Amino acid sequence: MKTGSSREFHAIQEKNRALSSENEQLRKIYEIGNTLRAERNIDKLLPLIMVEISKFLDADRATLFLVDLERRQLWTKFAEGMGEDRIYIGLKMGIVGACVLTGKLINVASAYEDPYFNTEIDLQTGFHTESVLCAPIFNSGKEVTGALELLTKRTGVFTAQDEQKVMKTAAKLAKIDFSSPADEKRAKSQVYVLRKALNCERCALFMLDRDKGELRSIIAEKIQGWNIQLSLNLGIAGLIAVTGQDLIIPDAYADPRFDKTVDERTGYITRCILGVPLKNQIGEIIGVIEVMNKNKGIFTGSDLELLKSLSSFIAIFIENALLFEEHNKQFKSMIEVLAASIDAKDTMTAGHSQKVAEYSIGIARTLGFGDEEMDILGVAAMLHDLGKLGTDDHILKKPGQLTQMEFEHIKEHVNHTRNILNKMSFMLKYRKVPIVASSHHERLDGTGYPDGLRGNQIPFMARILAAADVFEALTTNRHYRDAMPVEEAFRILDEGKGSKFDENVVKALKVYYSSQLAA
Ligand SMILES: [Fe+2]
Structure with missing residues (x-):
């Protein structure tokens, strides 16, 4: 009685131990899941x-x-x-290699849809393989010694009956001694008979050379003087x-x-x-x-x-x-296409957005911004002048001074930028892009546009864009003036420090610019 209950007690203890170890594993799996999800x-x-x-x-x-x-x-x-x-x-070892390695029959309806089909042989021979039926050949020790392959059934795909037939022939081939020419001839004729019976276009017979780790072709029909050797080394x-x-x-x-x-x-x-x-x-x-x-x-x-x-x-x-990586690639290419459409509008300013993106990221890096913020800034910079697509060409490219009305029309481009970008769906971190991009003409003292924001009301990233945009514009040719020397451009930015431009941003731009010159 006593032993009975102690046995039961041990059984319960054992069960509990097993349960708690299972719980422990589940907990670990859950933890791994949490780590990877992020x-x-x-x-x-x-x-x-x-x-x-x-x-x-x-x-x-x-x-x-x-x-x-x-x-x-x-x-x-x-x-x-x-x-x-x-x-x-x-x-690239192809379907024959897979058949030999696994020792299993493989029936593929459409070779080119099979990821493991080796297209090289078709490329070299000019054939177009459709269906493939491949059976392993075993020796008496049940080791795979080769494979028999039938290619492109002329009527539909290979059936279960075809599979039986090819296995039977493969079993017969196993007994053949390929060092004897008479035996080899007999083997070939058996394979040709099978090809006719199954109504296929071609057939091939491979033997495995274990020492070399290769498959050697005994029959590679209609591929004259060409010995196929496939590496199994994968x-x-x-x-x-x-x-x-x-x-x-x-x-x-x-x-x-x-x-x-x-x-x-x-x-x-x-x-x-x-x-x-x-x-x-x-x-x-x-x-x-x-x-x-x-x-x-x-x-x-x-x-x-x-x-x-x-x-x-x-x-x-x-x-x-x-999937996320794929989305990101699509997103980046879309941004590039949009930036290229701004360039196409005015060849004189082509490359402006890319250059502003480069300067903005340079400033941000100098100021110690993280990768995520630099990504947002890069996208906003590439799209900041998107609204210029809606600006009249003759005003955009006017060589002389603008009238007040013309200037008001040019100023509208930031509203267009905002409207267009607000209609695009920006995911997660990129949600800030429309507001940052369309605030690049705001100035610290409230004299900017479109909203006349002051100081801290202007998003910091937009303050970076503002300095990068002006610096790029001053140092390249425009319809109304030639490019300015860098020193002069910096002098203008310096004059606007605190009133128009953020002081730290201008400093960071100088640091970045001279570091680029040194490099
Ligand atoms: Fe602008």
Whole structure:
């Protein structure tokens, strides 16, 4: 009785321990989520993920590769010990390589839509591959020794029946000794029979050369005198990216799929690897996470489960960061297009906005502004004269002095700038852009326009723009006068210190300008 209840007590204790360790893991996952959510810059996010995962799984190093479909590559940025070098791994081993590496049959309806299809052979031969059916060839020891590939079925795509047929032929080919010419001839005729039966355009037979790490073509039909050799040297990350499978490698150097070149280059010694694919919300593979060298022992099934549960939301953060980066690029290119449209209006002042942006950012940096503020200022500077699109050409380009009415018309450009920018939707930090950009003619003593703001009423960033704008205008040619020497322009700014222009801003502009001359 006593032993019974003590056994029960131990069972409950054991259960509690398991529960609290699960809770602890959940808490850690939640914390990692919070850390990663705050970072939108992809270059900062990737190293952060690696550090968090290494800590979480008690591993020596984590690596994160992202799939670059356009370049058919995996790329990464290492956090530790690799400096700023990115490592690129080719994905060009193609569908045959994937078939040999995984030992699985691959049926692709449209080769060019498959990210791992190697277009190089088509490019060199002038063929256009459509569908691909590829079966692995095994030896009696169940090792993959090659692959049989059928290309471009003339009627539709390869069916389940076709798959059966190609597997059967592949099984027959496994028994063939390619060192005997008679056997090789027999093999070729079997492959041709199969090609006819499946009604395909071409076929190919590859054998794996393990020593060289290459696939050698035995048959590459209609590619005369051309031996295809495909490198299999792309390592575990490439394999995970191609197949979407998880992998636990207890001893990397004993695994023929492991690519030693990165270790050779860096002096790092990989012992064991745990790797999972990163999939986006529609199940496409966007990258691979690898964790190397567990500090005690090797990676287990429960490590794999933990990494998988982490990887699903890491993928979301990465997608968000990539999307954000994409938005930013679009936004910046839109700003450049708008600035170019102002330049197109008046070739004499072309480049004015870029130059004002450069001076403004220079002033801000000298005054110790942060990256975010410099970004806002750059955008506001590029767009400050956007309203000039609405100014009459003959007034804008008038060589002589303006009449009062003409000057009033020119002054309207800041209202146009404000109206246009207010209609654009600026995200987050950029919401200040319309007001900053359209206040660049305000002056400290209230004599500026459009609102006649005074002193601190004028946003500080607009005070920077004001000085940068006047300095740029004075030191370049205008329709009504030639460019002024820099010293004279500074003298005018100095005269306006405190009344028109902010004293610290003018000082910072001088510091920035002379630092540029020295450089
Ligand atoms: Fe202006």
